[in-house]
Amino acid sequence: MPRNLNLSQCISESLHLEMERDHSVVVVGEDVGMQGGVFGATRGLQKKFGSARVIDTPISESAITGMGVGLAIEGFRPVLEIMFVDFIGVCLDQVYNAIAKNHYMSGGQVRMPIVIKTAGGCIGSGAQHSQCLWGLFAHLPGLKVVAPSNPYDAKGLMAAAVESDDPVVYIEHKGLLLKRAEDFTFGSDVPESRYTIPLGKGNIVHSGTDLTIATISGTVSLAVTVAETLAAKGISIEVIDLRSVVPLDIDLVCESVAKTSRLLVVDEDYLSFGLSAEVITRVIERGVRPRVTRRHAVPDVPIPGALSLEREILPSEASITKVVLEMMEAR
């Protein structure tokens, strides 16, 4: 029986547990303290751990991320909140020039155990508030990139991200944050105690033998629904939740594709130079040759404002179904 909570509460529960067990964990960001985060993912932290460890900052993302670097050098484990992932543009410098590189540039002297916690995904807010951008972070060496699809993973991946000695960009999906645990068809049971999910381990959320869908974050539940619907028509789909873009669990995808011989990558991020091409290329480089491969992602266009336009470019149950059926017909 799922507990009565939403996904953002699972994240806040995880942060509570991390801050309790490790006094070096501090949370820094806009509206994370008194307000508990605009989606409630840091609720109760400031009340419990005080305003010294849960810091409400001005709208100064360069200062927030730079502060994280200094704190990390001093031995702290900062969880930095960038409210929406779209805002990373104003502070990407600290993220990719310092957070991602300091361990390397210092010859391993300096560790950057930083979590950049941020909300991505489309919720109808147009081009500057609806991006995913995990492909952007994944392109930059030195960052681990995580994007949970369900409440169980959200809690366990956050614990693993905070515990990691490497920087982790933890991208929540805005469309899932306020969704109740009981409304998820997978990962809805969330233990109260602490647990971690290792970074870089994907998860088969729906087993099948005809076609593999590899995806992440908000589109996992769409793929599962499609798999359930098409099962009735005799099409057996395996849905893999990659859980993280870096590290990428290519072993799991290869095992599945070796069985199904059809690989579809569904990605709510942009198409070109992104997750979909990376997954397919790595599978092929491993010597696994699917008979049919397709990429289904946002077709290199900003996210439009109006619903009719947005529907046209985002992966949906209908669009995923259409691609799957085309792939099943292809020789």
Added chain:
Amino acid sequence: MRHFELACLEGVPTKEIHGELHTAIGQEAISAAMVGTLRKEDAMCSTHRNHMHAIAKGVDMRAMLAEIFERKTGICGGFGGHMHIFDSNVKFSATGIVGAGVPVALGHAYAARLKNNGAVAFAVVGDGAVNTGAFHEAMNMAGAMSLPLVVLVENNEWAISVPFSASSATETIAERASSWGASGVRVNGLDVEAVAEAFANATERARAGEGPSIVEAMCYRFRGHFEGDADMYRSKEEKEARRSQDPLEITKTALVSRNLATEEELIGMADSVQTSMAQMLASVRLDPQPDPADAMKYVFAESR
């Protein structure tokens, strides 16, 4: 410091330093002025022109020279290069991104508050950095939280080819400090005692919990922005006139005129420093380059 930079210059024509090299020759008095005030537990965030700051902070000079000369024995094992010197033993780090060190210093300042250890965070920047957004964000937060942050601005009047006079809305950088609830002072950066006093005052204020400060030290970089810079943006006359104001000579004259040292003693000291730097460089040159097989090391702390 001068002889350290001169040693670095030797690596450029030989291609032992195969990328850029930024020296701070002419700006020695400012780094020298910090020495008496800095403590080991204080953090310092420096710039692309960082060698003298590192020496002032107590970074191992030989290991730094080896890093600059791209050796395995370098302080970052050769993974950093001269713009990215890190020494966690003395809490020193540098960034090649102009202005980016100030938010990092803000983090150190906040850590000092959390640890309640009386440490002060120092950011050393050039006059170009003060016009970045990161500089403003960090100064504002330091002021709002009254954090122990001291920003030492080496105003050498040129951000590569653009003069300070053309890039600042205010006559001085020091006067901007009040916008952030900070104290600000401009000093003659060729006068080691003036800088030392201003720097010590700012640091004392930070240690006392009175918030951030900006110390603006006026100076002139004797060489181009980087080795190989044609430096056509500064007139020959300007360069000659300003280079004649050498902080080393100014300090020597002051020491001799006040009978604190004789000319012979100072020449002897300079000779001995020159000799030991030559020995250090010769020894660094015997060190191996990093093992190419290690190039993928350190991307992550944990295995993937």
